[in-house]
Amino acid sequence: AQSVTQLDSQVPVFEEAPVELRCNYSSSVSVYLFWYVQYPNQGLQLLLKYLSGSTLVKGINGFEAEFNKSQTSFHLRKPSVHISDTAEYFCAVKLNSIIQGAQKLVFGQGTRLTINP
Amino acid sequence: ETGVTQSPTHLIKTRGQQVTLRCSSQSGHNTVSWYQQALGQGPQFIFQYYREEENGRGNFPPRFSGLQFPNYSSELNVNALELDDSALYLCASSLTLNTEAFFGQGTRLTVV
Numbered sequence: 001a002q003s004v005t006q007l008d009s010q011v012p013v014f015e016e017a018p019v020e021l022r023c024n025y026s027s028s029v030s031v032y033l034f035w036y037v038q039y040p041n042q043g044l045q046l047l048l049k050y051l052s053g054s055t056l057v058k059g060i061n062g063f064e065a066e067f068n069k070s071q072t073s074f075h076l077r078k079p080s081v082h083i084s085d086t087a088e089y090f091c092a093v094k095l096n097s098i099i100q101g102a103q104k105l106v107f108g109q110g111t112r113l114t115i116n117p
Numbered sequence: 118e119t120g121v122t123q124s125p126t127h128l129i130k131t132r133g134q135q136v137t138l139r140c141s142s143q144s145g146h147n148t149v150s151w152y153q154q155a156l157g158q159g160p161q162f163i164f165q166y167y168r169e170e171e172n173g174r175g176n177f178p179p180r181f182s183g184l185q186f187p188n189y190s191s192e193l194n195v196n197a198l199e200l201d202d203s204a205l206y207l208c209a210s211s212l213t214l215n216t217e218a219f220f221g222q223g224t225r226l227t228v229v
């Protein structure tokens with residue numbers, strides 16, 4: 001079974017500083033990787049995804065992530081954060097398979113990113 | 118093109134009651150998945166429907182059940198509500214299997 005570990009439950013940073021949110025996953029088979037953002041009282045919005053190809057993935061709002069297969073990691077980065085980036089961020093994996101029951105997203109526990117002025 | 122819409126947005130129920138949550142999938146999407154997000158946790162997969170048939174289920178008891186209709190909208194039903202069922206319930210639709218999931222705003226269920 002797959003699992004996702006987000007190594008930091010909370011990350012406070014100052015505005016315009018860089019940030020990295022860490023994500024490690026466990027799976028014995030090929031997976032797709034995702035980062036979602038959740039603003040207060042909202043659903044989930046896809047930031048970026050890795051399906052195949054280049055290991056550096058660029059997403060919306062200036063975020064990017066790098067897939068590292070040997071370290072089974074998919075860390076999210078932004079070079080300069082804004083107050084509006086304050087939200088909960090979730091890393092998720094999904095099996096690269098259409099077998100019944102394999103289509104679910106498995107999420108980490110989330111990282112609360114707080115941007116201070 | 119409308120996105121994924123869920124109703125109601127908020128709901129308060131008493132322990133032991135039954136509840137039905139609704140989800141309208143994005144236009145053209147034939148796959149709907151439901152997730153439960155307890156406070157301070159990541160979403161947990163409940164089940165998925167593909168073309169009106171259940172296509173996988175997470176570790177939830179049988180009192181959690183669902184339906185998908187011919188127009189691909191979906192319902193989540195929970196019987197005999199327990200306090201621990203209090204959570205944000207998220208619906209996600211996909212164009213088909215193995216494609217990107219688009220989430221609705223969720224239904225906040227409080228069981229008292």
